[in-house]
Amino acid sequence: MIENVRQVVTTQALYRMPYYIQQLRVLQEQRIETVSAPKIAELLNLNEVQVRKDFAAVYSAKGKPKTGFNVAELLDSMEELLGYNNSDEAVIVGAGSLAHAIMTHEGFQDYGLKIVAAFDTDADRIGTDINGIKILAADKISNLCRRMKIHIGIITVPAYRAQVVCDQLVAGGVLAIWNFAPVHLSVPDHILVQNENLAASLAMLSNHLKQALGAEA
Amino acid sequence: MIENVRQVVTTQALYRMPYYIQQLRVLQEQRIETVSAPKIAELLNLNEVQVRKDFAAVYSAKGKPKTGFNVAELLDSMEELLGYNNSDEAVIVGAGSLAHAIMTHEGFQDYGLKIVAAFDTDADRIGTDINGIKILAADKISNLCRRMKIHIGIITVPAYRAQVVCDQLVAGGVLAIWNFAPVHLSVPDHILVQNENLAASLAMLSNHLKQALGAEA
DNA sequence: TATATATCGATATTATAATACTGATATCCC
DNA sequence: GGGATATCAGTATTATAATATCGATATATA
Numbered sequence: 001m002i003e004n005v006r007q008v009v010t011t012q013a014l015y016r017m018p019y020y021i022q023q024l025r026v027l028q029e030q031r032i033e034t035v036s037a038p039k040i041a042e043l044l045n046l047n048e049v050q051v052r053k054d055f056a057a058v059y060s061a062k063g064k065p066k067t068g069f070n071v072a073e074l075l076d077s078m079e080e081l082l083g084y085n086n087s088d089e090a091v092i093v094g095a096g097s098l099a100h101a102i103m104t105h106e107g108f109q110d111y112g113l114k115i116v117a118a119f120d121t122d123a124d125r126i127g128t129d130i131n132g133i134k135i136l137a138a139d140k141i142s143n144l145c146r147r148m149k150i151h152i153g154i155i156t157v158p159a160y161r162a163q164v165v166c167d168q169l170v171a172g173g174v175l176a177i178w179n180f181a182p183v184h185l186s187v188p189d190h191i192l193v194q195n196e197n198l199a200a201s202l203a204m205l206s207n208h209l210k211q212a213l214g215a216e217a
Numbered sequence: 218m219i220e221n222v223r224q225v226v227t228t229q230a231l232y233r234m235p236y237y238i239q240q241l242r243v244l245q246e247q248r249i250e251t252v253s254a255p256k257i258a259e260l261l262n263l264n265e266v267q268v269r270k271d272f273a274a275v276y277s278a279k280g281k282p283k284t285g286f287n288v289a290e291l292l293d294s295m296e297e298l299l300g301y302n303n304s305d306e307a308v309i310v311g312a313g314s315l316a317h318a319i320m321t322h323e324g325f326q327d328y329g330l331k332i333v334a335a336f337d338t339d340a341d342r343i344g345t346d347i348n349g350i351k352i353l354a355a356d357k358i359s360n361l362c363r364r365m366k367i368h369i370g371i372i373t374v375p376a377y378r379a380q381v382v383c384d385q386l387v388a389g390g391v392l393a394i395w396n397f398a399p400v401h402l403s404v405p406d407h408i409l410v411q412n413e414n415l416a417a418s419l420a421m422l423s424n425h426l427k428q429a430l431g432a433e434a
Numbered sequence: 435t436a437t438a439t440a441t442c443g444a445t446a447t448t449a450t451a452a453t454a455c456t457g458a459t460a461t462c463c464c
Numbered sequence: 465g466g467g468a469t470a471t472c473a474g475t476a477t478t479a480t481a482a483t484a485t486c487g488a489t490a491t492a493t494a
């Protein structure tokens with residue numbers, strides 16, 4: 001039996017990866033070739049050991065005492081891990097202003113996301129296009145996803161529509177869903193739902209403010 | 218010495234709150250007056266004990282065996298906790314398409330967020346308005362925040378500008394920052410930075426896909 | 435060339451969050 | 465009215481993630 005030797009990348013570590021990548025790119029622009037875990041930890045306000053472990057999880061080569069890690073190689077393996085090199089095709093459902101923002105956001109191509117179709121139910125929107133991508137009628141979701149072998153669906157519809165849309169995406173063979181609607185979606189076990197919960201973030205802000213202002217009083 | 222008896226609300230619990238609220242509202246619309254922890258757990262695909270503990274953390278009254286919790290009261294205390302009732306004023310910096318999406322998103326008022334000013338450096342944008350809110354020159358950030366006693370700053374500028382903007386907000390007395398730029402921001406200890414890390418979410422999706430498609434092959 | 439030191443990887447410890455378990459109790463149903 | 469049972473609250477356990485510690489080693493410096 002072949003054991004998978006490489007350490008598993010934890011959810012939390014994955015969340016930190018984009019920050020490492022961004023920081024490593026800055027260092028690379030400054031022509032800095034090696035960097036130590038403590039240095040990165042200082043820059044990103046993290047714990048040194050945590051950084052070293054995160055690196056170990058994605059970068060099979062070793063760091064050198066007194067020197068640290070090779071910036072270019074680290075960057076490569078992280079970008080590889082996050083799939084920045086091979087692009088995943090996605091569709092987006094709900095062609096409102098949030099969809100517009102996502103579709104015109106240039107960064108996402110660099111991150112390996114390519115939106116190939118958009119859907120809406122609003123007759124006024126169907127047939128128009130955003131950033132060169134045609135907006136199609138929502139009843140074509142499953143069909144198109146299946147035909148084009150789409151694996152990612154992005155949901156930016158209102159809460160009450162989200163589950164229906166989700167079901168259509170799943171029926172179309174989508175394997176991962178990026179959900180911007182503030183609802184829990186029920187899906188089969190093998191499907192990943194990544195919730196972009198803006199309301200939850202706001203909850204954090206609000207709670208912090210309450211504490212901060214309350215303590216003051 | 219007075220002890221604070223109420224259980225502290227953990228970060229993770231706060232994240233779940235908006236989902237509870239959404240679900241409770243659905244139940245309320247259906248004229249359902251009480252609900253049990255196991256029922257909510259089933260609907261949101263959570264653990265029953267977790268739900269009960271989350272409830273206990275925000276709702277000082279008790280649930281009843283065999284019956285559960287009062288939907289309306291639970292909802293009230295959660296909305297109170299998250300500050301949905303008293304609205305926090307905020308400014309947004311970087312008037313691009315993401316800012317547009319946030320400013321036109323109607324839900325946020327309900328969540329107690331009121332955006333009162335927008336800033337940009339682009340001369341073409343300054344003086345125009347989004348959704349009735351004037352776009353001002355970015356060099357006025359600190360001043361306006363201080364004058365209007367703004368406590369929340371939203372950052373939607375490109376990565377390389379984010380730290381500068383952040384410093385201006387902090388200088389203006391802002392206490393909490395909602396950061397959509399994919400960079401780590403350095404701030405004094407008492408300031409909360411809530412990162413809306415879209416790149417990290419994408420990383421999750423991508424990683425899941427790699428696993429799912431890899432296993433298949 | 436010898437010594438000091440920054441950093442490494444590995445292991446141990448601690449903190450935080452999730453889940454399982456247990457006895458008590460309000461409601462339901464016969 | 466008297467079980468049967470769903471649910472509760474509280475406590476115990478387990479899982480996960482973060483941090484501290486320690487011996488080993490590559491580089492720098494005297």
